[in-house]
Amino acid sequence: MGAQRREREGGVVNFGTHVDAGFEPLDWSGLDDLEPATPVIPGLLNEGESGALIGQAECGKSLLMLEVAVSLALGKPVLGQPAMEPMPVMYIDMENPVVEVKERVHRMGLSLSDIGSSLLRYFSFPDLPPLDTSAGGQKLALACQRFEPKLIVLDTISRMVEGKEDSADTWQNMYVHTMVPLRRQNRAVLRLDHQGHDSSRGARGSSAKRDDVDVAWIMKREGSKVTLSRHKGRSLAHPDDVVLVRHAAPTCHLPVVAGGRVDECVDALNHLHVPLDWTRDEAGAELRANNYRYGNDVVGAALRMRRTANSAACASPP
The missing domain is CATH 3.40.50.300 (P-loop containing nucleotide triphosphate hydrolases)
Incomplete structure (x- = not known):
C-alpha cells in the first residue's frame, strides 16, 4: 500500500504517507480478547x-x-x-x-x-x-x-x-x-x-x-410506582421492564419486591423505620404522608409480616 502511487493534478501522491489514523480496518484477530460489555447503570x-x-x-x-x-x-x-x-x-x-x-x-x-x-x-x-x-x-x-x-x-x-x-x-x-x-x-x-x-x-x-x-426506555409513574419499559434494544442484554418504587425521606428508587403489594409495603415500612408496635391507622398515615398508597388490608398484612419476622429473628439462637 505504501508503494502504491498515482498521479493527480500533475503531482504524485504517496498513499503510505497520507493514511488517516482514524480510518483503519477492524483488527479481527483481537476480538476474542474483548470482554463482554460491563454494566454502567x-x-x-x-x-x-x-x-x-x-x-x-x-x-x-x-x-x-x-x-x-x-x-x-x-x-x-x-x-x-x-x-x-x-x-x-x-x-x-x-x-x-x-x-x-x-x-x-x-x-x-x-x-x-x-x-x-x-x-x-x-x-x-x-x-x-x-x-x-x-x-x-x-x-x-x-x-x-x-x-x-x-x-x-x-x-x-x-x-x-x-x-x-x-x-x-x-x-x-x-x-x-x-x-x-x-x-x-x-x-x-x-x-x-x-x-x-x-x-x-x-x-x-x-x-x-x-x-x-x-x-430506549419509556418511563411511567403511578403514585410511588415507577416502571421503565424497554421500547428498543439492539441486544438481549436488557430486561423488558424494570419496576421500581420511589421512596421518600430520603428519596431513592428501589426494585419492587417479587412477592407483590404486601412485600412492597413491608419494604416501605422498613424504609420509613415505622415502629413494630404501631397500629394499622398510624402506619397507614405515615405511608400516605410519604406518598405511598396501600389499602388497609395490605398495610395490616404487612404489619403482621414484620412482627412475625421480628419474632422469628429474636427467637433464633445467636
Whole structure:
C-alpha cells in the first residue's frame, strides 16, 4: 500500500504517507480478547452504549437520573443493585434550576460537600453549542477527554439542538457530530427526552431520534410506582421492564419486591423505620404522608409480616 502511487493534478501522491489514523480496518484477530460489555447503570445501560430515557413531563426523569448519577459517582448501590467502584459521571443539565437540584440532593440525604468531593461533574446550563453542530460535538468530545466520564447524561436532549425536533436532519446531524465521536471514546450516553401526547409511542418529534440509540426506555409513574419499559434494544442484554418504587425521606428508587403489594409495603415500612408496635391507622398515615398508597388490608398484612419476622429473628439462637 505504501508503494502504491498515482498521479493527480500533475503531482504524485504517496498513499503510505497520507493514511488517516482514524480510518483503519477492524483488527479481527483481537476480538476474542474483548470482554463482554460491563454494566454502567445495571440493567439499563452498558459501557459504550447510547440510550434514551423517555417520559411525560413531571414523571421524574431528572430526579431518577440525578440519583443514579450521584450513586455511581459515590460508589453507592444503584436502584437496589450492589455498589460498584466510584465512577466518573458527567451530567449536563439544560432543564432544571440549580436551586431545585440542590433541594433534590438534600432530599436524598446527602450534603453538598458529599457531591463536591465525588466523581460527579455537574454542568448547569453550560455554554455548550448545539450538539447537532460540529462546534457542539467537538466541545463535548474535548470536555470528555478532560474529565474521562464513563457515563454522560444529557438532560434534556431537545434543548441541546438547534434544528427542529420533528426533522430527521437534526438527529442525523447530532449523530455525526456528537454521538460518533463519543462512541469512539467508548462513552456510555443516556439522553433524557420528552414523550409525545400518545403515551403508547416513544419520544416526540422525528422517528430518527430512535435510530442511533442502542436501548430506549419509556418511563411511567403511578403514585410511588415507577416502571421503565424497554421500547428498543439492539441486544438481549436488557430486561423488558424494570419496576421500581420511589421512596421518600430520603428519596431513592428501589426494585419492587417479587412477592407483590404486601412485600412492597413491608419494604416501605422498613424504609420509613415505622415502629413494630404501631397500629394499622398510624402506619397507614405515615405511608400516605410519604406518598405511598396501600389499602388497609395490605398495610395490616404487612404489619403482621414484620412482627412475625421480628419474632422469628429474636427467637433464633445467636
